[in-house]
Amino acid sequence: MTRSLITGGFGFIGRYLALMLVDAGHEVTLFDIATDEAFLKRGNGRITSAKGSLANWAEVMDAVAVARPDHIIHSGAILPPASEASPQAAFEVNVNGSYYVLEAARLLGVTRVVYASSVASYGPDAPRDIVPNDFAQHPTGMYGVSKVCTERLGEYYHRRYGLDFRAVRFPPIFGLGRAASSGWTAFTSVAVEEAALGRPYAMHVAPETATGVLYIRDAAQSLADLAKADGAPLTQRCYSLHGFVVTARELAEAIVRHVPDARITFEPDEQITEFVNSIPQKLDDSLARKDWGWRPRHDLDEAVADFVKTVRGA
Ligand SMILES: NC(=O)c1ccc[n+]([C@@H]2O[C@H](COP(=O)([O-])OP(=O)(O)OC[C@H]3O[C@@H](n4cnc5c(N)ncnc54)[C@H](O)[C@@H]3O)[C@@H](O)[C@H]2O)c1
Numbered sequence: 496m497t498r499s500l501i502t503g504g505f506g507f508i509g510r511y512l513a514l515m516l517v518d519a520g521h522e523v524t525l526f527d528i529a530t531d532e533a534f535l536k537r538g539n540g541r542i543t544s545a546k547g548s549l550a551n552w553a554e555v556m557d558a559v560a561v562a563r564p565d566h567i568i569h570s571g572a573i574l575p576p577a578s579e580a581s582p583q584a585a586f587e588v589n590v591n592g593s594y595y596v597l598e599a600a601r602l603l604g605v606t607r608v609v610y611a612s613s614v615a616s617y618g619p620d621a622p623r624d625i626v627p628n629d630f631a632q633h634p635t636g637m638y639g640v641s642k643v644c645t646e647r648l649g650e651y652y653h654r655r656y657g658l659d660f661r662a663v664r665f666p667p668i669f670g671l672g673r674a675a676s677s678g679w680t681a682f683t684s685v686a687v688e689e690a691a692l693g694r695p696y697a698m699h700v701a702p703e704t705a706t707g708v709l710y711i712r713d714a715a716q717s718l719a720d721l722a723k724a725d726g727a728p729l730t731q732r733c734y735s736l737h738g739f740v741v742t743a744r745e746l747a748e749a750i751v752r753h754v755p756d757a758r759i760t761f762e763p764d765e766q767i768t769e770f771v772n773s774i775p776q777k778l779d780d781s782l783a784r785k786d787w788g789w790r791p792r793h794d795l796d797e798a799v800a801d802f803v804k805t806v807r808g809a
Pocket residue numbers: 502503504505506507508509526527528529547548549550569570571572573574588611612613614664665666667668669
């Protein structure tokens with residue numbers, strides 16, 4: 496039986512991943528500052544909560560010592576806008592916390608750590624159309640800086656200690672559970688959720704604003720897949736991923752195909768549109784496809800259909 500420890504396990508991605516790993520027969524421990532008894536029940540006794548902070552070295556060590564995981568999936572972090580409102584807290588959790596996770600793995604004999612990095616690691620110099628996997632990373636916000644720090648730290652642990660560090664770089668993730676307050680790219684998720692609940696929704700971007708997204712089940716699947724991938728073909732420690740590119744108008748049309756009475760309108764805000772337009776649309780995921788067989792399972796229509804079904808079944 497494989498034992499998995501997920502940091503930030505009660506978060507958006509962590510919850511989908513935990514249920515997916517339980518379905519695959521794993522015992523899962525969720526290390527997080529938050530906990531949720533109702534969610535734990537969905538694991539039929541196979542999901543355990545380890546409450547603690549990534550910013551607390553002893554709590555990280557204790558969680559890893561008690562769970563004795565075969566691998567750690569490190570997805571706990573402070574995300575924008577909170578990371579930029581308090582860069583000091585983001586450094587403590589995202590950078591020091593990553594160091595504590597890697598050290599705990601090294602000291603307690605956990606051989607593999609899989610990390611959730613981000614398109615935000617690239618920064619404003621990145622091309623908008625397609626970003627090569629090894630494009631220079633010069634982020635300007637603390638969140639992006641903390642992602643680059645952890646990628647490089649993980650590579651250091653691999654070189655220095657032979658720790659099997661692996662990472663994916665996600666584009667913005669789209670799915671039920673993405674909070675409306677989690678940054679300006681959350682509108683794609685909120686639009687589907689509101690429509691599925693029968694409520695009107697105004698998108699605050701221009702209709703032709705295009706964004707690259709990855710459906711949540713594909714994001715969770717990528718972490719599960721990379722955690723169990725054969726190490727021999729891996730040519731990188733950090734792999735960029737891509738789902739699909741969609742304009743706000745195409746998303747609205749897809750929503751109407753699945754929720755015929757949806758009421759989606761556009762009330763473009765210049766600043767939000769400009770921000771969404773500044774994010775690279777596509778990360779080149781060809782190395783992930785070649786080295787460990789990565790491929791997203793959901794296109795736009797499959798993602799919206801599954802999203803609506805999930806909202807209505809929740
Ligand atoms: N959601 C996206 O669009 C997206 C895109 C790219 C990368 N990522 C990365 O994926 C990972 C998961 O993101 P998410 O969308 O699930 O975010 P989320 O905010 O939903 O989940 C993060 C989790 O980390 C926990 N956390 C925060 N501070 C902590 C601390 N001090 N100690 C322990 N746990 C703490 C939170 O309680 C939360 O449960 C993050 O590393 C994020 O940077 C997410």
